[in-house]
Amino acid sequence: MDKLIEASHWNCPLPLADYPTIVMGHGGGGKLGAELVEHLFLPAFRNPALEKLGDAALLGINGARLALTTDSFVVQPLFFPGGSIGELAVNGTVNDLAVSGAEPKFLTAGFILEEGFPLAQLAAIVDAMARAADQAQVQIVTGDTKVVERGHGEGCYINTAGVGVVRPGLTLGPRCAAPGDAVLVSGTIGDHGMAIMSVREGLEFESPIRSDCAGLNHLIAQVLDAAGAAVHAMRDPTRGGLASTLHEIACASHAGIVLYETALPVRFEVQSACELLGLDPVYVANEGKAVFFVAPEAADQALEILRAHPLGREAARIGQVTADHPGILVARTSLGANRVIPTQIGEQLPRIC
Numbered sequence: 001m002d003k004l005i006e007a008s009h010w011n012c013p014l015p016l017a018d019y020p021t022i023v024m025g026h027g028g029g030g031k032l033g034a035e036l037v038e039h040l041f042l043p044a045f046r047n048p049a050l051e052k053l054g055d056a057a058l059l060g061i062n063g064a065r066l067a068l069t070t071d072s073f074v075v076q077p078l079f080f081p082g083g084s085i086g087e088l089a090v091n092g093t094v095n096d097l098a099v100s101g102a103e104p105k106f107l108t109a110g111f112i113l114e115e116g117f118p119l120a121q122l123a124a125i126v127d128a129m130a131r132a133a134d135q136a137q138v139q140i141v142t143g144d145t146k147v148v149e150r151g152h153g154e155g156c157y158i159n160t161a162g163v164g165v166v167r168p169g170l171t172l173g174p175r176c177a178a179p180g181d182a183v184l185v186s187g188t189i190g191d192h193g194m195a196i197m198s199v200r201e202g203l204e205f206e207s208p209i210r211s212d213c214a215g216l217n218h219l220i221a222q223v224l225d226a227a228g229a230a231v232h233a234m235r236d237p238t239r240g241g242l243a244s245t246l247h248e249i250a251c252a253s254h255a256g257i258v259l260y261e262t263a264l265p266v267r268f269e270v271q272s273a274c275e276l277l278g279l280d281p282v283y284v285a286n287e288g289k290a291v292f293f294v295a296p297e298a299a300d301q302a303l304e305i306l307r308a309h310p311l312g313r314e315a316a317r318i319g320q321v322t323a324d325h326p327g328i329l330v331a332r333t334s335l336g337a338n339r340v341i342p343t344q345i346g347e348q349l350p351r352i353c
Contacts, residue, residue, distance in 0.1 A: 019032065024350045027239070027350070028239055028240060028344065028350065030240055030244060030343060030344035031343050031344065033239075034343075037053070052173060052174075052175070053174070053252070054100055054173055054174060055069060055095075055096040055097075055099050055100050055235065055236065056068055056069035056096050056097050056100035056102065056162070056164070057069070058100065058102075058166060064165065065165070065166035065168075066102070066163060066164065066165060066166065067097050067100045067101070067102035067162075067163070067164040067165075067166055068161070068162070068163055069093060069096040069097055069100070069161065069162045070093075070159070070160065070161040070162075071089070071092050071093050071096065071159070071160050071161075072157065072158070072159045072160075073085050073088050073089045073092065073157065073158045073159075073160070073353060074154075074157050074351055074353075075088060075196065075351055075352060075353055076154060076196075076200075076351045077196075077199055077200070078121065078125065078155055078156060079121075079124070080195055080196055080199050080211055081195050081198070081199065081208055081209065081210045081211060082191075082192075082195055082210035082211030082212065082213055083128070083211045083213035083287075084124065084125055084128050085125055085156060085158055086124070086125040086126065086127070086128030086129040086132065086158075087128045087129070087131070087132045087213050088213055088287060088353060089109065089129060089158040089160050090107065090129050090132035090133050090136065090138070090140075090160070090215065091132055091136070091213055091214055091215040091216075091287060091288065092160075092236075092238065092287060092353060093107055093160040093161070093162040094107075094132075094136045094138060094162065094215045094216070094217050095215065095216050095217070095236040095287075095288075095290070096162065096236065097162050097163075097164035097217070098164075098215075098216055098217040098220040098221075098234075098290075099216075099220065099234035099235050099236050099290055100164070100166070100172075100173075100234075101166050101167055101170045101172050101224070101234070102164030102165055102166045102167070103164050103165050103167070103217065103221065104136060104137075104138045104162055104163075104164040104217050105138060105139070105163055105164050105165060106138065106139055106140075106141045106162070106163045107133065107138055107139070107140045107141070107160055107161065107162045107163075108140070108141065108142050108143055108144075108159075108160060108161040108162075109129065109140050109142075109143040109144075109158065109159075109160055110143055110144040110145075110146075110158065110159035110160070111143070111144070111145045111146070111156065111157075111158055112146050112147075112148060112153055112156070112157040112158075112159070113145065113146070113147050113148070113153065113155075113156055114147070114148055114149075114150060114151075114152065114153030114154060114155050114156070115147055115148065115149055115150040115153075116150045117153075117155050117156060121155070121156075122156065125156060125158075132215060135215055136215035136217055136218075137217075138162070167224065169229075170224070170228075170229070171229075172231055172232055172233050172234065173233055173252075174233055174235070174248060174249050174252035174253060175233075175252045175253050176232040176233050176253065176293075177232050177233045177249050177250075177252075177253040177255060177293040177321050178232060178253070178255065178293075178295075178321060179255055179321050179322055179323040180295070180296050180320070180321065180322075181232055181233075181293045181294060181295060181296065181320065181321040182293075182294050182295075182296055182299035182302075182317055182319075182320055183246070183257065183259070183291065183292070183293060183317070183318050183319035183320060183321065184291070184292040184293075184294060184299065184302060184303055184306065184315060184316070184317055184318065185237075185242065185264075185265065185289060185290070185291050185292075185315065185316055185318050186216070186219065186289050186290045186291075186292075186306050186311065186312045186315045187212065187265060187288070187289050187311065187312060187313070187314040187315055188212070188265045188266055188267050188270065188289075188314050189237070189241065189242050189264060189265065189266055189270075189281050189282065189284065189286055189289065190241065190266060190267075190270045190271075190274065190281035190282075190284035190285075190286065191209065191210065191211060191212040191267065191270060191286060191288070191289075192211040192212050192213060192284075192285050192286050192287040192288070192352065192353075193241070193284035193285040193286070193349050193352050194209050194269075194270045194273045194274065194279075194284060195209045195210055195211040196211070196349065196351075196352045197273065197277065197279075197349060197352075198273060201277070203273055203276065205269045205272065205273065206269070207268075207269050208269075209267070209269050209270060209273060211287060211288070212286055212287055212288035212289060213287040213288050214287070214288035214311055215288075216236070216288065216289075216290050216311060218309075219290070219306070219309045219311050219312055220234065220290060222305050222309060223292065223302050223305050223306065226301060226302070226305050227294060227298045227301060227302045227305075230294055230295040230297065230298035230302070231292060231293070231294050231295075231298075231302070232293045232294065232295065233249060233253075233292075233293040234290055234291065234292050234293070235248070235249065235290070235291050236286070236287075236289065236290050236291070237285075237286050237289060237290075237291055238285050238286060238287060238353055239285055239352070239353060240283060240285070240344060241281070241282055241283040241284045241285055241286065242264075242281075242282045242283075242286070242291065243280075243282040243283050243329060243341050243343075243344070244283065244343065244344065245291055246259065246291070246319070246329045246341075247329050247341075247343045249291075249293065249321075250326070250327050250328060250329055251327045253321070254326045254327065255321050255322065255323060255326055255327075256321070256322045256323070256324045256325035256326055256327070256328050256329075256330065257319055257320070257321055257322065257328075257329050257330070258319050258320050258322055258330050258331075258332055258338075259282075259318060259319040259329060259330065259331045259332065259341065260317075260318055260319055260331075260332055261331045261332060261333050261334065262333075262334045263316050263317060263318045263319075264281070264282070264316070264318055265314050265315075265316045265318075266281045270284075279349075282341065283344055284349065285349065285352045285353060287353060288311065292306075293321060299317060303315055303316075303317055328340060329341045
């Protein structure tokens with residue numbers, strides 16, 4: 001116990017002092033999660049690869065550049081419109097590698113199963129993973145299985161790791177976004193989070209809301225093939241949604257971002273569900289979208305390539321990086337006014353990935 005008390009003073013984690021125990025918001029992609037990383041994990045594990053805080057760590061080994069990422073999936077329900085925890089586990093890991101500039105190659109799969117979980121459901125999850133891996137052209141090469149007592153696991157959790165090969169000569173990352181860069185998104189926002197919530201809350205709409213869960217590595221490869229070094233940064237806006245992703249880029253690059261509110265692509269049924277539940281689509285998770293920060297001279301070309309791909313038909317130019325208000329995300333409204341979009345403390349929607 002004395003060691004635990006001493007550890008609380010290692011890095012003077014003042015923001016964490018108000019939360020002596022973990023709360024759901026620590027996993028939501030907002031301020032609480034960022035403080036947990038900044039004041040606890042990063043100081044304990046500090047090294048050059050980790051300090052970049054990208055979606056994947058970029059590692060040099062014998063002249064090769066590799067990307068390594070890991071993720072855990074605890075979504076409830078396990079099956080939802082447009083997918084399941086199986087597709088989510090594969091696609092989420094593939095996308096983290098792809099937005100880091102890597103070609104995904106190999107994945108691991110670790111299962112934590114609850115005693116009494118139906119084998120038929122596990123088989124459906126595994127089949128979904130296999131299909132997603134085949135579509136992404138990656139291999140699941142190793143894994144692990146653990147079982148916990150009944151009542152302690154909510155059926156199935158999945159942990160993954162992924163390895164990819166970084167393109168030669170490609171340098172990009174959150175810190176590389178520069179004033180003047182156009183901000184592009186590959187499609188409508190908020191689909192995944194609201195698909196999960198529509199099931200949880202029993203909401204029914206004329207057009208059902210489906211998750212956008214998809215592997216984006218082939219789409220991203222086409223953009224990089226054409227635009228190359230003009231792509232300065234990419235992220236997949238999962239937990240915390242588009243707003244949290246843009247905040248991370250603004251802080252990392254020490255630049256400001258202006259978001260064109262009227263240009264945001266949001267499906268009507270997603271907007272309706274958000275209004276019904278008092279949510280803002282910019283904070284709602286996505287699992288099949290990517291955000292690109294592209295030099296202005298290549299923005300139109302990148303947008304054209306995105307819209308030519310089945311997963312990017314509703315891509316849009318939604319903002320711009322600016323030298324003004326460093327580290328701050330501002331929305332330009334339909335009236336021409338600007339409003340600051342704050343960082344969330346925790347999360348609007350727990351357990352959505």
